[in-house]
Amino acid sequence: MTELATMPGHLIRRLQQIAVAVFQNELSAVGSDFTPVQYAALRTISEHPGLDQASVSAFIAYDRVTIGGVIERLVLKGVIEREISKKDRRARVLTITPKGRDLLERIAPSVSEAQRAMLSGLDEAETAEFIRLLRKAIDASNESGRAPLRRPERPQTASQGAEDAAPSAAKGGGIHQRCQRRRRRTLNKDPE
C-alpha cells in the first residue's frame, strides 16, 4: 500500500488548503475578506460584464450551484449587481459595481503576493515548471470535474459587455442532464 504522504491526491489537497490560507492571510492584511472563489468570480464578472451565472461558472470551471451562492454573497457585499436578462428571462445578468472595481484594484497587490507566497518553496524555474505541469494535468482531465472549463459565447447585455468573444464548445456539454448520467456519490452504500 502506497504511503499516504506520497499520494498526489493528498498532496494536492494540502497545497490547496495552504493556498487558500495564504490568500486569505494576504487579503485580511489589507482589510479584505474576499475568498479565493469570490475573487475569481468577481474578476470574471469584471472582465466580462453581462455574463449570466451559468457562463461565469463555465468560464472559471466552477460548479453552477456553488456559484449561485458565491454570486449571492457578492451581491450582498455590494460589489456586483444582478438583474434579469432582457433577452432570456431565466438568466441573471451580472455587472461589477464601482465599489467592486475599487476593491479589485486595491487588493491586486495582495493577490499577486499571495500567488508568489503560496509557492515560496519553489525557485523561479521550479515555479514555472510547476505551473506548466498543473496546466497540463488539468487540461488532460478537464472533463473529469463536474464543471469543465468552457468558453461562453454571448455578451448578453449587448451595449457594453462585448469583450467576451472566444467561441467554442459551450452549452450542451455540461453535466446536469435531467435524466442524470455520471452519478458519483449515489447508489453507493458499501455492501455490508
Added chain:
Amino acid sequence: MTELATMPGHLIRRLQQIAVAVFQNELSAVGSDFTPVQYAALRTISEHPGLDQASVSAFIAYDRVTIGGVIERLVLKGVIEREISKKDRRARVLTITPKGRDLLERIAPSVSEAQRAMLSGLDEAETAEFIRLLRKAIDASNESGRAPLRRPERPQTASQGAEDAAPSAAKGGGIHQRCQRRRRRTLNKDPE
C-alpha cells in the same frame, strides 16, 4: 493584472476538484462511497491504531474540527470504533474494525488507479517531478495552513498500537489558542 487562468491558486483549486472527482468515480465503480478525506483518516487510524482525534488530524495535516465530523461518519459507517481513553478522559481512542480493514483492502486498487488517473496528462518523469515540487512547496509553507503536519508521540492504547514512534514537535505548536492569534476571516469587513 495577471490572467486568472495562469494563477497558481486557481490551477491548484481546479486540480484538487478534479482529483476529488476522479477519486470518487473510481471508488463508486467498486461500490464504495468513501471520500478522499475519509479514506485518509481511515488509513491513518488503520496504520496507527489507538490515536486520538487530535493526533489523527495532526498526522494528516487536517483541521481538528473537520476531522471530528469525518470520524463521526466513519463511526456511523461501522469502519472504526471510538472510545474514551483510559489515560486521558478527554481523548477518544480510535481503532479500525474488521469491516473497515476489509473495505480498505478492497478499494486499494481503485485508490491507486485514482492517483494515476488524476495525473493522466503527465508522463512518468513529469509525474515524479510534479510530486517532488508539490512536496517541496508544501514543506516550505507547512505552517501557513491551519493544521500543519505534525508527528504524534503517544501510542495511547498501549498493547497493540505501538508502531507510531516518530517523535518531534507535536503539541504546543497548534493554533486554537484560547486568546487567538492568526485571525484570518475576522475583523475584516472591507472598508466601505
Added chain:
DNA sequence: TACTAATCATACGCATACGTATCATATTTG
C-alpha cells in the same frame, strides 16, 4: 494544594463543493 493555563472534543456559523430535484422559460421538433 489552589489557581492558571493547556488540551481534547464538540458546538455553531459561514463558505465552498456538488448530487439531485424543481420551477420558469427557451429552444427544438414533429
Added chain:
DNA sequence: CAAATATGATACGTATGCGTATGATTAGTA
C-alpha cells in the same frame, strides 16, 4: 403551433474546511 427537450436559477441535503466558543480534563505553577 404543440409537445418534447434543454437550459438558467434555485432549493435541499451532505461533506469538507475553518474561525470561534465552551465544557471537561489534565498539566503546570505559585
